[in-house]
Amino acid sequence: MALRVNIAGLGTVGASLLQLLEGGQREGLAVSGISARSRSRDRGVDLSPYAWSDDPVSLAQADDAEVFVELIGGEDGVAKAAIETALRSGKHVVTANKALIAKHGLALAQLAEEMGVALRFEAAVAGGVPVVSGLRTGLSGSKILRLQGVLNGTCNFILAAMEGGASYADALAEAQRLGFAEADPSFDVGGIDAAQKLAILAAHAFGAMPPLTAIDPRGIDQVTPGDLSAARELGLRMKLVAAVSRTDDGLAARVAPALVPITSALDIGGGSENIVVVDAEPLGRVAFSGPGAGGGPTASAVLSDLTAISRGALGPAFGHPASSIDAAPKVAPDASPVPHFIRVLVEDRPGVLAGLTDILGRAEISIETIRQGPASQGEPGVELVLTTHASSTETHERAAAEIGKLEAVLAKPSVYPILSKD
Amino acid sequence: MALRVNIAGLGTVGASLLQLLEGGQREGLAVSGISARSRSRDRGVDLSPYAWSDDPVSLAQADDAEVFVELIGGEDGVAKAAIETALRSGKHVVTANKALIAKHGLALAQLAEEMGVALRFEAAVAGGVPVVSGLRTGLSGSKILRLQGVLNGTCNFILAAMEGGASYADALAEAQRLGFAEADPSFDVGGIDAAQKLAILAAHAFGAMPPLTAIDPRGIDQVTPGDLSAARELGLRMKLVAAVSRTDDGLAARVAPALVPITSALDIGGGSENIVVVDAEPLGRVAFSGPGAGGGPTASAVLSDLTAISRGALGPAFGHPASSIDAAPKVAPDASPVPHFIRVLVEDRPGVLAGLTDILGRAEISIETIRQGPASQGEPGVELVLTTHASSTETHERAAAEIGKLEAVLAKPSVYPILSKD
Structure with missing residues (x-):
């Protein structure tokens, strides 16, 4: 018997999901009802086979589906209310809503576990990347x-x-x-x-x-x-x-x-x-x-969650019981020592480099390469570009702040970690 | 209650797996018995906590475990006998044996489905890559x-x-x-x-x-x-x-x-x-x-299968019912048209290029770049290196065979597809 699905939110992702499901690419799933802000907007999908609901929260507790898909968005408000309602009504929930999961995910995972249903959100992180x-x-x-x-x-x-x-x-x-x-x-x-x-x-x-x-x-x-x-x-x-x-x-x-x-x-x-x-x-x-990102990849990730649920994969939302997280x-x-890139715009005059290397030396930051060249268009002075041996970003930023106070320095120095292959 | 595991085969992967499980990195799993060719070889792991069996097939049907892990290797013989015995005894099976799965995987998957148990082999392809x-x-x-x-x-x-x-x-x-x-x-x-x-x-x-x-x-x-x-x-x-x-x-x-x-x-x-x-x-x-490859990555993949089974993921071995495959x-x-690289060692004399381009022209292969240079150390003549516009490998190989028959050509031409980003 097919798992029945209600979908709230028919933006790009929701419309792509309906297309995927209509396309019959996946057996075992059947859309029952849908809800969105506008019923009349052309989404390139025939909505007539599905029961329409103006209210996502009503749709979330409707008895004609086992799964509720939330694609409304927003970290609170109606999205949250609809998901809570669905879980409390004993329905599995799939969402692509990263803001909501980041903020309320643990509480919702706890609720899902209490109700013995699944909460899944593959699409919330990195779209189609599994x-x-x-x-x-x-x-x-x-x-x-x-x-x-x-x-x-x-x-x-x-x-x-x-x-x-x-x-x-x-x-x-x-x-x-x-x-x-x-x-x-x-x-x-x-x-x-x-x-x-x-x-x-x-x-x-x-x-x-x-x-x-x-x-x-x-x-x-x-x-x-x-x-x-x-x-x-x-x-x-x-x-x-x-x-x-x-x-x-x-x-x-x-x-x-x-x-x-x-x-x-x-x-x-x-x-x-x-x-x-x-x-x-x-x-x-x-x-x-x-x-x-994108409608197709994100909808594909939502569909992979639906397929997993239809196959009985009902484990805890974050892979561990919510109470254990x-x-x-x-x-x-992150204080791990890595090389850094430092770029400083300075007046082109003697002694500047000495002041700069003195600060780095006192911070125990050792220089790997140093280059002086013309500044970019619209920038004052000349640029000094340094790469350093591994040390923490905090150490580098403290040193850069000191460098920024040197008289010959014309703008706040740029400091970025260099993340190599290892 | 922990899922009890019997392991046959204690080479690099088996020893790494025992280390991982001893390390207590995974709850819900407990090794019962083990089997290997040599009991005395030092594997850097204490084997004394586990029941020893000289015979993998006996171990496969022993009642003290719910899962049998096959790390013996070989596409037939004792590995196959042990897996079949385990499945017939109603035990889940995890293996890293790609040769066996490639040859007998469908029949074993069918048997697993009939017995209502899982057959999993994440480690059989690409080691630790999930x-x-x-x-x-x-x-x-x-x-x-x-x-x-x-x-x-x-x-x-x-x-x-x-x-x-x-x-x-x-x-x-x-x-x-x-x-x-x-x-x-x-x-x-x-x-x-x-x-x-x-x-x-x-x-x-x-x-x-x-x-x-x-x-x-x-x-x-x-x-x-x-x-x-x-x-x-x-x-x-x-x-x-x-x-x-x-x-x-x-x-x-x-x-x-x-x-x-x-x-x-x-x-x-x-x-x-x-x-x-x-x-x-x-x-x-x-x-x-x-x-x-490698003991650690492969053992890690085996362990992910064990964890999946302990969480109740008992779906069909290849993701689809074996009977549907x-x-x-x-x-x-693969006949998709892609650019190719052709390298030909030729005598350095007039007319060679004309003969070669004539053959390519008749094969409707169009040349993108062509370069003549010295051959590599130990090779005769000079090298002609061509890249072509997209056409099938078969077309290119037929043309290369003809080129190989030209009098001035000194060795069998090399032909390789160029697989670009798209």
Whole structure:
């Protein structure tokens, strides 16, 4: 007998999901009812076979389905109310709503376990990349040590456009024009989206879900085209990298722009591609990559959850019982020693370099390469570009702040970690 | 209550598995009995807590466990007898034995289904890379169109050594010395190992399992250092690529050396790293990469199967009921049009190029680039290196055979497909 499915929210993902299910690609599933804001909007799908509901919460408790799919969005409000209602009514729930899962996932997982139903959200992280199921199943035999990812397509797009010479403002405007960035872009460019995804992955990988306030994400809005072209000359490319690892004392997390060697695993394309790299013991390093956004990939991930439920995979939402997941782990900034890139705009006069290397020396940061060259268009002075040997980001940032106070320094120095292959 | 596990075969993988389980990394599992050829060999693990059996088949039907793990190896013989006995005794089976699964997997899956038990083999393909579970779960929402992989670490190693200047014979000898290749290397270098893995993946992806005889694998034993250095000048690197796709008339398969652009997804390292790239609709392209061999990664994959079983994931072995899997699909060589690399050693005299381009023209193969240069050390004549526009491998090979008959041609021409990013 087919598992009956109610779907709330018929934007790009919901419409793609209806197309996939109509396409008969998957047996064992049948859509019963649907709900969306507008009944009349043309979505390229015939809605007439399905019962229409104006109210997602009513649809969530309707008796004509065993599964409720939430594609409304928003971390609270009607999405949350509908999911809670569905779970309380004993229905399995599938959602693509990362903001909601990052904020309320543990409480909802607890509710799902109490009711003996499944809560699944493969689509909430990295779109079509099957990393959530990978952590739940294929990697369950290894102890995960670290997880790094490039998880935000908007940042990929903006950084690639800036590498092509655009200013941050122009790149952002272009991303907005093409629909890759929201009118309020802070969620993406500020690193909040990546931090939410990282929290969800950490709960699977470590049984500890860092609250967003503990991750302290940095965004890409301070990155300049001059930084990117200087990095490029060193064979490095900028990505917004999210990383979390287990420490003796909780978790270490980083959501910040970082430089990765061109041709390294993390140097993925400038589009919506996402990648997650997992280091585990005794497994070694495993990577998952693919389309992180878009209606088709996301709907495909939702469908994989529906298929899993139809096959009876009703295990706990985060792979571990919700009660066993630490909801408030200690989270420290990633203090692992890595090389860094420092770029400073300075007046072209004697003694500047001496002042700078003196500060680095006192911070016990040792320099690997140093280069002086012309500044980029529109920038004052000349640029000094340094790469350093491994030390913590905090140490580097403290030193950079001191460097910024030198009289000959014309702008706040740029400091980025360089994440090499190892 | 812990799931009790009997393990037959205590080589590298078995010993690593015992270490992992002793390490207490996984709850819910407890080893009962073990069996191996030698009881006294030092494996770095204390065997005293486990019941010893000299006979794997007895162990397979012993009542003190719910799961039997087969790590003996060999496509027939005692491994097969033990697995059949375990399944018939109503025990779940986990194995890392790709040769056995490629040959007898469908019949064993059928038996497992009849007995209502699980048969799982994540470790049989790509070692620690969770591609089997990825196909079973995370990608189950998409229609898979094509699957490509670099699946043999021995070939990776030999090709990398040859790119560094070694002859095929020296590279093979070094691989044997380091334990990366067997005394009889034909299984790896002849492409049989990769073909077995491909057949297992195809059964998951397409519900059709090509018999090995239908795949007709090519190995790397005809590759020369001259081919590799000429390819390298074009930004290309050689890999043994296994690929299978769905056609209107069955499957199209390729297991053969192919050239991939340096920095493309398939251009993975020269060690035991494996990668599987899946193209699916509407998902797009997803890649899984990681360690394809080694005791730790393989044991980790076995453990992920054990964990899945302990969580109740008892679905059909290949993701589809065994009776629904086509055991004898039509398999054609991959005829998709792709660019090719052709290298010909010729006498340096007028008219040679005209004869060669005439043959290509009649075959309707159009040339993209052509370069003449000195042959590599130890080779006669000069080399002509061509890249062509997309056409089938068969067309190219027929033309190359004709070229080989030209009087001025000094050796059998080399022809390899170039697999680009798309």
